[in-house]
Every structure is written in structure tokens, then in C-alpha cells.
Amino acid sequence: MIANVSAIHHFTVGCTPADLPALLEFYTRVVGLQQGYRPDLRNPGYWLYAGGHAIVHLNALLRETPVRDGGALDHVALQAHGLLSTRQALRDANVTFDEAPLKGTHLHQVFVEDPLGLRIELNFDLEAEGLLGCA
Template identity: 35%
Template structure:
């Protein structure tokens, strides 16, 4: 029955900081969102499907991650993304998955949600 993941929804504690994280740092962009009767945003990657929905003006749950540990995105441009994180001083952990060699960058958004960015094993940190 299930054919894929549609989107994640994040309750944003600080609208500006959260949009800056996902759009300015991670490269998503704000796109079409129907009037749902409450403030929020839908963020898109390179496709036409919103991959992240945001709530604004709602209390952030006390248990920050709940039963969902993290959200993961397929990403490109490992060296450039790492440079953006370093330039902003944003904390992250970067390593290669044993066996597959996939590069995994883990960090937290401004509200505490854990985010994983997965890069192809063929990408390199070395300058081309």
C-alpha cells in the first residue's frame, strides 16, 4: 500500500530561525501552501512535492523527539554543505556509514528536531 514518504511536520519554536535553518542552511525553499486556518509553511526541495511542513505559533512539545528519532533527507554537494555548516558554526556530526560508505551528516534544527543528510558514497570532502 505505501509507495513512499510524503512529508514530515515540525513545530517551530522560532519561525525566522527555523526557516533560516531549513532554507538558508539546508537549501529547501518555501512554496505553495493552502490556507489551512493556522500559520505555517511548506518547504520543497528540487521536486514538486513538499517534503517538510511547519507549524508556527503552537507550543513545542516537552518531549522534543517523541517516538520519532529523526528525519533524513537525500542530499547533494557534501563539501559545499559542510562548508556552509562550518561558516555558520552550526554543530553537526559527519561520518560514513559502515558497509555502504554513504556520508551522513547529523544535526539539530533550532527547535531540537534531529536532522540527517545523506550523501552519495562517491562524494568527497577533498577539493576537486
Template identity: 35%
Template sequence: MTLPLATVHGLFHIAIKTDNLAATRKFWVDVIGLREFPRPDFGYPGAWLGCTQPGGLAIIHVYAGGPALGPSGKAEAGTAAIDHVSLSCSGYRSYVSRFKESGLDFREFIVPGTSLWQLFVYDPSGVQLELTFESGGEGAEKPDLSEGRKYVAGANFFDKAKYPKLA
């Protein structure tokens, strides 16, 4: 029997540890727009969240409780060596409105030499999320690149103490 060649077919999922499952679920479902998928009973709380498009997959797996807790007894915050998770999106101004309505701090960016616009925001666990948009269908109003609003690579703007209460 000939075995298949080693081939990557795409991203299966990202797993996020959280100490606030309700707020994390609300962020990813109500603010970002993912939907909840059935999740097996692993014996600890969590959620599987994914794209709403037909055939969409559960791309964000969230888990809380036992296995999410580190040596300190708390879920670690941030993305550590992974800088951010990026999703391909549409509806730039709708996301800006959602972020403002939810009290979320965010940053905006235009990828140099391309037609791509980006929004950066953090989930309740401090995972940085990049939403990327093809600007052609996003209207004439460009991203706000003013001081304090423009995304700066490597600059962390997550503050758990000031993060809005989403749940």
C-alpha cells in the same frame, strides 16, 4: 467496483512544530536548501518546504502558534520517538561549509560496509536531520570521524541554549 490494494507510494511530508518560525524557515531554506511552496491558510502561521528538483514536493511542513503549542504553552522540542529525518543529498563539503558558516554543531559518519556518507545536524526545534550522500561523487576528502565529530547513534548533541540565532 474494485478498490486498489493498500500501497505506500513514498513519504508525503514530515510536520515539525516550532516556537521560532523565522529561524526554522531560515534553517530549512538557507542552510539545507529547500524551497518554500504555497501553503493554504490554516489560520495559524507555518511554512511548506520542499525539494528544489523538478517536481519536488513540500516534504517538510512547519507550523507555529496555536496547534504547535503543547500543554505548557510552548512548542515541544526534539524528535521524541522519531529519532531523525533523513534526506538524500549531494554536495557533502558544501553542507559542511554551510553548517560552519551558520555556527551549527554537526556530526559526520560513514555507514559501515557501504559507500554512504552522512551528516547529522539539528533544526532550531531540536529535530535531528540526517543528510545521506553517495560518496562516489563527493571527492577524496573523507568525513571527519575524530572524537567529538563522529556521529554516535543515540547520543543527543542538541543544546537549545547554545543554538545559533539564525533569524
């Protein structure tokens, strides 16, 4: 074993400077992350936080907006809380989303797409939310 990996630390969304405003709005308004400290790096961008940890880095390192084909990365999954309020907030904001209960588990998945087409999976633990059999 080379490394003892225990969790995803963060993921970086590469974009152009012009893509930054829409991405910042999506990840703060739709996903609910908070903009926070970012070191003085070579390219413009933002670090977006959940629970005091920067989990999404927006990095304007590209000259052209990437093609919306997703490449080899299918989606990124984030642990989330507040399924019922998330559904309502997405509806109120006219954000398209899909849902899928994960059979054989307590997880309920909600999928949204960021402005560049990256699928974001929000995972809700129905047992922790008191929604087993109700979702």
C-alpha cells in the same frame, strides 16, 4: 497489505507562531529548502520544497514550544547532494554538525539539529559525488 508505500511524502514540524522564524531560517539556510506554495490552512506556517516537492511542513498549531526531548521520533533523513560544499557552508554558518560514514555502503551521513531539537540526517551518496575513499 493495506498501502503500497514507496517514499516519505513530507514531514510536519509542529510549533508555535513564535517558533516559525527560526525554523524557516534553519530549513532554508541550513538545509537548503525553498519556501513555496502553501494552501490557506487554519494555522500559520510554511511549506518548504526540494526539487519541486514540499517535503517539510512547518505548522504553528501548538500553544507552547515543544520540549526538546524528541519523543519517539529520533530523526528524519533527507537525501542530499554536495557533501564538501555542505560541510563548508555549515562551518561558515557556525552550525554544529556530526558526521558518520555508513559502513558497508556508499552513504555518508551529516547530522544537524533544527531549532526545536529535531535531528536532521543528510545522506550523501559518495559514489554519485565521486568521493568514494575521499570523504
